Amino acid sequence: MASDSLSFDLATLGLSPGDGKQLELELELGEFEFADELYRPLPDPCAVSVSVTRMSSGGWALKLAFETTMRGTCMRCLGPAECKIAVEVREVDQIDGGEELESPYLDGSILLLDRWAHDSLALALPTQVICSPQCLGLCPTCGFDINADPKHEHEPEKSARWSKLDELKFD
Numbered sequence: 001m002a003s004d005s006l007s008f009d010l011a012t013l014g015l016s017p018g019d020g021k022q023l024e025l026e027l028e029l030g031e032f033e034f035a036d037e038l039y040r041p042l043p044d045p046c047a048v049s050v051s052v053t054r055m056s057s058g059g060w061a062l063k064l065a066f067e068t069t070m071r072g073t074c075m076r077c078l079g080p081a082e083c084k085i086a087v088e089v090r091e092v093d094q095i096d097g098g099e100e101l102e103s104p105y106l107d108g109s110i111l112l113l114d115r116w117a118h119d120s121l122a123l124a125l126p127t128q129v130i131c132s133p134q135c136l137g138l139c140p141t142c143g144f145d146i147n148a149d150p151k152h153e154h155e156p157e158k159s160a161r162w163s164k165l166d167e168l169k170f171d
């Protein structure tokens, strides 16, 4: 059933020029790899909405929209992270007079929906997947997760020096 929705023939919609139709489908988005970490969309398969318009010139105008939650590794603290992503993209495929607009996701009237959805999500992914905007990350000195103890710090050099001075003083 899922494989039926990966790609489909727009011609089977039977749209006359100028007509449009909105489709609600379920689509498997697959995994994404960034910086050696895997990111997984939830839920997968995901509900997607596709608007198809048969243009009077003979081409297609398409819109794809969906929302998903990406789950993976926080790029600051390496803990689990989730971020919500809304995707809305358009494609136009038209061979009309001198002007040629060809969508890479249309092969004739066959729409390569899984590829379109996967590429769109990859482009929409923020470059930094973080567990929270307030994530404090790891201690640059010892790698401790500072979120677990925001007061985590190493003894400042200054106080160490002072205590040595104190020792000298009382010797």
Ligand SMILES: [Zn+2]
Pocket (backbone or CB within 6 Å): 074, 075, 076, 077, 078, 079, 130, 131, 132, 135, 136, 137
């Ligand atoms: Zn984090």
Ligand SMILES: [Zn+2]
Pocket (backbone or CB within 6 Å): 139, 140, 141, 142, 143, 144, 152, 153, 154
């Ligand atoms: Zn530390």
